[in-house]
Each structure stands twice: as C-alpha cells, then as structure tokens.
Amino acid sequence: PALNGLDARGPKMKLNMSLVWNYFEVADNDDKTAVCKLYTAKISRGGTSVKNFNTANLITHLKCRHAKEHDEFVKAKAEAALATKAKCQTKASVTPSIAQVFDSTRKFKSDSTKAREITRKVMEFMALDDQPFSVVEDTGFQRLVRHLEPRYTLPSRCYFADVCLPEIYNRVADHVHKLLHNDSAMSFTTDIWSSDVSPTSMLSLTAQWIDCDFKLKVLLHSQEFTGSHTSLAISQAFTDMLDKWKIDRSRVHAVVRDNARNMAKAMTDSEIMSLPCMAHSLQLAVNEGILSQRSVTELASMCRKIVGHFKHSQLASSRLQSIQSQMDLPPKRLKQDVNTRWNSTFYMMQSLLEQKRALAAYAADYELPVTLTAQQWTLMEKDASAADIIPLLETLKRLLSKEADSDHGVKTMKKALLEAVQKQFRNTTSNHMCCIATVLDPRYKDKFFDADTKQQMHEMIVAEIKKLGHPGEDQKKARIETRESITASFSAIFNEIVQENGTVAENASVSTQVASYLAEPVIPRHESALTYWAANQGRLPELAQVARK
Known part of the structure; x- marks a missing residue:
C-alpha cells in the first residue's frame, strides 16, 4: 500500500484491487475487521497487521451467506482475469522482438514477392503516364520510393527496359489475344507515318469491331517500318501483323487507308477490301480548292506569319495576354495550322477571329510582321466547310453549287472546291x-x-x-x-x-x-x-x- 501511495485504510480505496471489496468495507476505528454490506456482520481480515491482511475470510463469508453475490463475484473475477491476459498479450505484440526490428530494416531480395510487385507497379507507372526509363534515376523519385518503402531497392533503367518492359508487353499481348478471340467481322485502319522528333517510319494498324451489345471495340498495333515503301513491302508487313495477332483473313471486312498508290496497291495485292480515308480525300480536295484562289492562299500565309510571331516570342505572347485581360477577353493562345490537316487552317483562322479586337489593339502599340485588311478579315469569316461521309458529301456538293450574295471574293474557290470534291470522291457514291x-x-x-x-x-x-x-x-x-x-x-x-x-x-x-x-x-x-x-x-x-x- 505504501508503494501505491495508499494508507492502511486501503480497501476503501480499492486496496489490492480485489473485486470482493464490492461487498465489504473496513470497520470504523478497526482496520483488522471488515463489515459485510449485505448482512452488517463483522469478519476478521486474517491478521493483526497490514502485511498479514487477506481476503480469504471475506470470500468464505460471501460463499456461505450470500450465494448469488458469490456467483457474481466469481464471474466478474474470471472476466477480469481474461481482460488482464488480453492486455498483456496486446502489450507483448506492440513491443517488437529483436528479430522483428532487424527484419524491418533488412532490404528485400530482388526476387521477393514484395519487391517484384513494387517493380511491376513502377513499370506500369512509366507505361501509363508516358514516363522515360530515366525517371528511376531522378533524385526526387528515388526519395519518394525510399520514403514509401525503405526496404525496396530500385532497379536500374536498363533492368526496366530489358526485363520489365517485355514482361508487361507480354501480359498486355495475352489480354489483347483474348479480346480478339471472337467471331465478329473486323475492320482496320492503317497508315505509314513518322514522328516530328524521329526519322523512323512507323506502320500502324488499328483493329475495330462491334460486339454483340453493339459496343465499339478498338485496339492498336504499331511497328517500325524500314526499307522502301513499296506495295509489296506494305502488303507483307500488313500480313505479318495479322499473323502476329492470329487474325484470320476471312474476318477482315475492310481496311481504311490513305490515297497513296502504294498503299492502295498493297491492299489489292493482299486481296483485301479497302476504302480511301475520307479525311485524306477531303484534304486533297480542299487543298486544290484553296490553292486555286490567290486571295485565300495569301490570307492563309499571312495568318501563319501572325501566329508564328506570337509562337516564337514569349514577350509578344505576354503582351497579347495582358491586352486580352484588359479587354475582358478569354486568355487564349493562337493556334498554328498543319499543312496536312485542312481543318487546322480553319481553326487557326477561327482563333484569329476570336482575338480580332485584341490583335488590333496590339498592332496599335507594337509591331506585327503583317496586318490584315478589313476585306481579308471579311474573307476569312467565309472560309469554312466540312464533310466526311456520303450524306454530308452530297450536302457539301449542293452547298458549293448554290450561289449566294455573300459569295463575293470566294466564287472561284467554291467552284474549284466543288470540282475537286467531285474528282476526289467520284467513286464514293457508287x-x-x-x-x-x-x-x-x-x-x-x-x-x-x-x-x-x-x-x-x-x-x-x-x-x-x-x-x-x-x-x-x-x-x-x-x-x-x-x-x-x-x-x-x-x-x-x-x-x-x-x-x-x-x-x-x-x-x-x-x-x-x-x-x-x-x-x-x-x-x-x-x-x-x-x-x-x-x-x-x-x-x-x-x-x-x-x-x-
């Protein structure tokens, strides 16, 4: 009691923390005697001094005189014992052993399940987010990985390129093969293209089909295409791609391609039904129509110079944005067109029209490579038409054949564009x-x-x-x-x-x-x-x- 800061009257303060004291209390002026709360009887505490006191006589009295209360006492005692045991076990589990401490700091083996799972997730991160292999050498990324799992050792970029990438490719390829294992007729689009940052030519193949629920499914394959782009080489490469994905030729419904002669002949040599790309045909038609009228060609050239001025000068771009803000115009950047996409020229002119007021204010204070006249601004507002399937093609031809009072300045272009559309799409309606x-x-x-x-x-x-x-x-x-x-x-x-x-x-x-x-x-x-x-x-x-x- 002295160690616990308790005096000799401890039972009243839950001395020994015995549950039996719920039924007794120490007699007044006599610490050697306990009084039963149920029967007011006095029972000896079993000794003459504090160090000899015990609860045996109290428990015996409870058992002989108060059976119901004794059963409650036994049950409560058992529950308390279980609670104490559980508490001790919890405390033991919280305190790690020396072996556990060493295990928590020991590095994972490279072939361990945990290490392989983390490596696979890092590879998925690079693949899904278009990250370079060099990201594993970046200081910030290495710190993040060490913080998340200090026991994991990040492999080198070469390991991800030579081991992890082929593994994830094989997993995806297996999944693709399962998707392709169906009875639907399939159509394809194919094209030869090259990146702006690489001279490598690529041959792409997009597979498309509609499942039983009429849901469109699309898969893509792309591979390097070396050597001369002859029809024979293209035909062989296309056949190899079909064989790679185990697609039976009988399931090939049609292939959409560009208008290049080598591509068209390749499909003919392969005895595969093919269709020219509507967008590419339209591109050729629009180019012929636009180039037929000098005023439109000059206008497009001037627009490119204006957009290029802001594209290549951060100072000019900042000034334009400041003017846009002052005039409560949306802070949009001007769009540059691409020669092989006719609609990009339309979007370029559209972006200039949206910023017409801001550009006029800019030209009043700063120099522009060229400025557009009022007639050119009016001409630019008329230059837009689009179509990509038979109904819209027929609509486009009728639209171009109708004369309107607002056609001043574009009549020649409309006539040439109609002829070009009829030429490029002459076989489409049949x-x-x-x-x-x-x-x-x-x-x-x-x-x-x-x-x-x-x-x-x-x-x-x-x-x-x-x-x-x-x-x-x-x-x-x-x-x-x-x-x-x-x-x-x-x-x-x-x-x-x-x-x-x-x-x-x-x-x-x-x-x-x-x-x-x-x-x-x-x-x-x-x-x-x-x-x-x-x-x-x-x-x-x-x-x-x-x-x-």
Missing part, C-alpha cells in the same frame, strides 16, 4: 460498302440516293442478309460519326435533302425487315447509330447483323 453502310445508318437510310439507286441498295442489303449463316453470327458495322460543329447553312441543306427524299415503294424482293426499317423515319443526326441497333436488334435481328458488319 461504292458497294459505303452505300450499304449509309442505308443501314438510321440517321440517313436511303435519303441521299435517287430512286434507281435506292432499289439497288435494297437488293444489296437483301443479298447480304442471305449470306448470313444464321441470325446469331457476329458481324461488324462500319460506324461513321458526323461532326458536331457544322455551319447553319450546311445543316439546313442536310435537312432539306432528308425531307425531299421519301422511301421507295415496297418491292417483293425487299425483305420484311428491310421494308419495315426503311418505312420508319430517320433518327436525329446527333443520336448514336449503335444505340439504335442495340435497342432494335431483337426486332430486326438479321438486319442488325448486317449493320454490325
């Missing part, structure tokens, strides 16, 4: 695959064909249905998306063509499904064709299979 894809798109159907062509389209679709082995065969539909940013006049002409073309009268050679489908109105242009077929494949099962293809 292409078997393009026509069927257009008719089976619920946004267009047969609205963009004359009566004779409509009948041919119906017969083509019926022939495709008859080719089906069974309604459940997986096929693919070449989905073509329209642009959202179409001018008001373009949209009006599009609707004009849709409204003036009714549906051809039902013919005995047209199946019930085709007739039912074509009798319905087209869906709005902004809605998804895939969503339509996903919802209607139960009602039009065979037609839906052709649509997927």
